[in-house]
Amino acid sequence: MRSTVYAVRGELMQRGEELRKAGREIIFTNIGNPQALGQKPLSFNRQVQALVNAPFLLENERIIAEFPEDAIARAREMLTKLPGGVGAYQDSRGSPAIRQEIADFLQHRDGYPSNAEHIFMTDGASPAVRMCLQALIRDSRDAILVPIPQYPLYSASIQLLGGSLLPYHLKEESGWSMNVEDLRNQVRLGRDNGMAVRALVFINPGNPTGQCLSYQNLKDLIEFAAEEKLVLMADEVYQTNIYQDELPFVSAKRVLRDIGGSVADELELISFHTISKGVIGECGLRGGYMELVNIHPEVIGEMYKIASINLSPNTMGQVSISLMVNEPKPGDTSYEKHVEEKGTTLASLIRRAHIMTDGFNKLEGVTCNFTEGAMYSFPRIRLPPKAIQAAKEAGKPADTFYCLALLEATGISTVPGSGFGQEEGTLHLRTTILPPENSIKEVIARLTKFHEEFMDKYR
Amino acid sequence: MRSTVYAVRGELMQRGEELRKAGREIIFTNIGNPQALGQKPLSFNRQVQALVNAPFLLENERIIAEFPEDAIARAREMLTKLPGGVGAYQDSRGSPAIRQEIADFLQHRDGYPSNAEHIFMTDGASPAVRMCLQALIRDSRDAILVPIPQYPLYSASIQLLGGSLLPYHLKEESGWSMNVEDLRNQVRLGRDNGMAVRALVFINPGNPTGQCLSYQNLKDLIEFAAEEKLVLMADEVYQTNIYQDELPFVSAKRVLRDIGGSVADELELISFHTISKGVIGECGLRGGYMELVNIHPEVIGEMYKIASINLSPNTMGQVSISLMVNEPKPGDTSYEKHVEEKGTTLASLIRRAHIMTDGFNKLEGVTCNFTEGAMYSFPRIRLPPKAIQAAKEAGKPADTFYCLALLEATGISTVPGSGFGQEEGTLHLRTTILPPENSIKEVIARLTKFHEEFMDKYR
Numbered sequence: 052m053r054s055t056v057y058a059v060r061g062e063l064m065q066r067g068e069e070l071r072k073a074g075r076e077i078i079f080t081n082i083g084n085p086q087a088l089g090q091k092p093l094s095f096n097r098q099v100q101a102l103v104n105a106p107f108l109l110e111n112e113r114i115i116a117e118f119p120e121d122a123i124a125r126a127r128e129m130l131t132k133l134p135g136g137v138g139a140y141q142d143s144r145g146s147p148a149i150r151q152e153i154a155d156f157l158q159h160r161d162g163y164p165s166n167a168e169h170i171f172m173t174d175g176a177s178p179a180v181r182m183c184l185q186a187l188i189r190d191s192r193d194a195i196l197v198p199i200p201q202y203p204l205y206s207a208s209i210q211l212l213g214g215s216l217l218p219y220h221l222k223e224e225s226g227w228s229m230n231v232e233d234l235r236n237q238v239r240l241g242r243d244n245g246m247a248v249r250a251l252v253f254i255n256p257g258n259p260t261g262q263c264l265s266y267q268n269l270k271d272l273i274e275f276a277a278e279e280k281l282v283l284m285a286d287e288v289y290q291t292n293i294y295q296d297e298l299p300f301v302s303a304k305r306v307l308r309d310i311g312g313s314v315a316d317e318l319e320l321i322s323f324h325t326i327s328k329g330v331i332g333e334c335g336l337r338g339g340y341m342e343l344v345n346i347h348p349e350v351i352g353e354m355y356k357i358a359s360i361n362l363s364p365n366t367m368g369q370v371s372i373s374l375m376v377n378e379p380k381p382g383d384t385s386y387e388k389h390v391e392e393k394g395t396t397l398a399s400l401i402r403r404a405h406i407m408t409d410g411f412n413k414l415e416g417v418t419c420n421f422t423e424g425a426m427y428s429f430p431r432i433r434l435p436p437k438a439i440q441a442a443k444e445a446g447k448p449a450d451t452f453y454c455l456a457l458l459e460a461t462g463i464s465t466v467p468g469s470g471f472g473q474e475e476g477t478l479h480l481r482t483t484i485l486p487p488e489n490s491i492k493e494v495i496a497r498l499t500k501f502h503e504e505f506m507d508k509y510r
Numbered sequence: 511m512r513s514t515v516y517a518v519r520g521e522l523m524q525r526g527e528e529l530r531k532a533g534r535e536i537i538f539t540n541i542g543n544p545q546a547l548g549q550k551p552l553s554f555n556r557q558v559q560a561l562v563n564a565p566f567l568l569e570n571e572r573i574i575a576e577f578p579e580d581a582i583a584r585a586r587e588m589l590t591k592l593p594g595g596v597g598a599y600q601d602s603r604g605s606p607a608i609r610q611e612i613a614d615f616l617q618h619r620d621g622y623p624s625n626a627e628h629i630f631m632t633d634g635a636s637p638a639v640r641m642c643l644q645a646l647i648r649d650s651r652d653a654i655l656v657p658i659p660q661y662p663l664y665s666a667s668i669q670l671l672g673g674s675l676l677p678y679h680l681k682e683e684s685g686w687s688m689n690v691e692d693l694r695n696q697v698r699l700g701r702d703n704g705m706a707v708r709a710l711v712f713i714n715p716g717n718p719t720g721q722c723l724s725y726q727n728l729k730d731l732i733e734f735a736a737e738e739k740l741v742l743m744a745d746e747v748y749q750t751n752i753y754q755d756e757l758p759f760v761s762a763k764r765v766l767r768d769i770g771g772s773v774a775d776e777l778e779l780i781s782f783h784t785i786s787k788g789v790i791g792e793c794g795l796r797g798g799y800m801e802l803v804n805i806h807p808e809v810i811g812e813m814y815k816i817a818s819i820n821l822s823p824n825t826m827g828q829v830s831i832s833l834m835v836n837e838p839k840p841g842d843t844s845y846e847k848h849v850e851e852k853g854t855t856l857a858s859l860i861r862r863a864h865i866m867t868d869g870f871n872k873l874e875g876v877t878c879n880f881t882e883g884a885m886y887s888f889p890r891i892r893l894p895p896k897a898i899q900a901a902k903e904a905g906k907p908a909d910t911f912y913c914l915a916l917l918e919a920t921g922i923s924t925v926p927g928s929g930f931g932q933e934e935g936t937l938h939l940r941t942t943i944l945p946p947e948n949s950i951k952e953v954i955a956r957l958t959k960f961h962e963e964f965m966d967k968y969r
Binding site: 098100105111114116133178185208336362364368 | 541543545547553556557561563564566592594595596598599634644662663666667670791792793795816819820821823824827
């Protein structure tokens with residue numbers, strides 16, 4: 052079988068699991084799993100979820116007296132959107148009524164129409180990405196442009212599907228910006244090597260890099276993709292994880308439609324979203340969707356067939372997507388509480404983004420761009436030659452060596468930068484900003500103490 | 511992109527959808543989706559599901575007063591098995607504690623040990639099958655033995671993965687039995703054609719054919735696979751849909767261990783199970799698992815990595831699997847109601863299996879083996895030459911022509927036999943036995959009237 056590498060759940064996580072089983076307290080900051088670190092689910096969503104699981108509760112007056120009326124109404128409405136209830140297969144693209152809610156949400160977000168027939172729900176965004184890559188990759192000559200550093204879903208899936216990854220580098224010194232000239236060079240290089248360059252992936256806000264793309268950046272990217280006739284894969288799963296005001300989230304779809312003309316009508320764009328991130332953070336329920344823009348109807352038909360083989364995305368993920376794109380409105384019983392819960396979580400994430408990046412920037416030899424969005428900090432770490440030598444002797448990449456030492460010393464489980472790709476000669480690590488506020492300062496304190504000792508040891 | 515064919519959600523279903531949208535009442539018997547046709551979910555399961563979705567309900571005394579105490583206790587216990595709750599990613603193979611419950615269930619079912627480390631939970635059984643085929647198929651020379659007729663998950667996935675399907679025929683005249691001599695010939699034929707025959711799929715109880723394999727049949731099959739060094743893929747998703755006493759379900763794992771010796775220690779067996787079938791019928795929640803027996807640890811490691819790319823199977827599917835393999839016990843508050851609900855559904859399925867196959871056998875030119883298990887009847891239909899000619903003129907396979915005419919005339923949506931494969935020169939259709947009891951006689955009446963008119967028209 053084809054082998055693959057998937058660092059986010061790699062050596063560090065396995066060692067962390069071993070230590071945890073042996074009784075050590077481990078802080079898993081290796082994966083963006085907010086509820087595992089104490090982020091509270093949204094009350095309204097969970098009320099509706101409980102009721103759609105057990106519709107007989109809706110017939111019990113003593114029970115419904117304990118639920119807000121909008122949650123009850125929403126649960127009844129949800130059940131009409133899922134014929135047969137949550138235990139029945141739905142359309143292989145997900146419930147048409149919920150896909151219409153997504154289309155309405157996208158139209159409201161972008162100010163441009165969205166077609167529910169071009170939306171597919173999936174078990175989280177990852178299977179949607181894989182489905183697209185499967186449609187794009189025919190053999191090893193088919194190449195996909197992927198940012199470096201990248202989220203390893205892309206490298207691992209491309210590897211498994213037998214395609215080629217064509218890297219383009221984000222510039223750390225200018226806030227992980229992307230450069231169209233670099234993209235153009237890489238495409239030329241790929242084509243010179245006989246590759247058919249099929250698609251361009253970008254992640255906005257960035258994972259693991261945490262940057263937010265500007266409107267102009269997106270415009271350049273879209274025009275470049277149109278020029279080169281590439282399918283644009285827009286990983287926008289962190290669209291509501293924004294921690295500053297200068298660079299608000301702008302969707303590729305909106306910029307595409309703003310550009311207008313033949314680009315708006317012809318560029319093939321696929322954008323991905325999920326319930327796993329944002330302040331909803333429902334990773335475990337596995338809900339995601341993709342919107343297909345300007346994709347040929349025959350290709351959509353083939354993707355529908357591929358989706359059909361898996362029968363139906365899970366219904367609770369669909370319910371959760373519905374609740375994400377169609378929230379309580381002003382005047383609804385749950386509105387104020389819902390807004391407050393979301394605001395509390397977002398404000399806390401903003402504070403933690405600052406605490407984490409400030410913490411890293413105070414360490415000797417470490418620099419870290421501010422986490423403008425998403426859920427991660429990705430500091431660059433400069434290690435003394437003796438540490439590099441010790442890593443070599445241990446048979447490990449230097450960043451893995453550092454992260455393992457950090458794990459053993461502090462219980463903090465991170466992911467080495469090599470798992471995401473990094474410029475030759477540089478070292479990084481990725482950590483989430485998710486440790487809860489009452490412990491994140493302790494995390495930074497432990498990290499600082501470890502780093503000082505590590506540097507002293509190998510200086 | 512690679513094209514594929516998936517008949518269960520093919521032309522018939524699309525036409526059915528069109529008619530439904532135009533206001534026609536359509537009876538979807540094309541897919542095994544019991545709750546969509548009114549099968550009631552099990553109350554205990556749904557009570558637990560509601561509580562794990564909204565753990566704050568457990569703190570509300572007025573609410574828990576309305577729940578049986580074992581459902582409350584089970585929900586509390588379930589939450590300890592899912593760190594972070596249902597909103598958090600779990601281990602990529604699913605919760606270790608729930609996998610242990612599965613292992614205990616398998617050990618109790620088979621009388622032989624089962625190892626939770628060799629169990630993977632997935633979003634329904636289909637992704638587990640695909641994951642295995644992905645591990646087995648390297649290129650088009652890799653061949654998988656698949657029964658004909660078969661469930662098209664297999665043909666479609668093998669096609670998508672670029673492998674080869676090596677068919678072996680079930681014998682309709684002897685109750686869809688499988689014949690080891692035929693298998694041996696097919697393997698020889700495949701090898702003569704330069705194929706690497708990698709695995710043997712069987713479906714017990716059969717889909718679409720509804721037969722149950724005898725102990726001796728399974729023993730022959732296993733010994734044959736061992737002799738030929740094939741991986742055995744045992745699709746046992748209908749293991750509790752058994753409608754007669756002569757051929758109870760026997761797992762391949764049990765027979766393998768009974769055989770003992772080198773076969774028991776060496777034959778690579780992968781068996782699949784799901785929450786979608788049986789009397790639980792929770793299709794929409796997408797829960798499934800596979801048990802890997804005698805699979806090399808390195809291969810298991812690679813499969814773990816593939817599972818990791820998709821992060822985690824959905825938690826509500828995991829909850830439902832836990833509830834399927836670990837049911838209320840004698841003495842528990844919900845025990846009697848649970849047993850009664852299951853018994854009611856099973857008894858009804860048995861009656862419907864008889865009504866359906868009896869109904870088909872009364873039709874001119876139609877014969878139908880009794881549905882011993884699973885959820886389908888697969889009658890053979892002999893059409894007059896004028897009907898075959900009319901189909902040819904319409905540019906359709908004759909079985910599709912018949913099924914479309916049935917759909918237009920009666921609203922009954924079936925799947926043509928050609929979607930599953932059938933012996934050359936024969937015609938079949940597949941229907942589920944799932945229409946509810948208060949309407950199944952009406953279904954048979956409509957079918958009978960249609961068939962008579964169809965035969966009269968083309969005789």
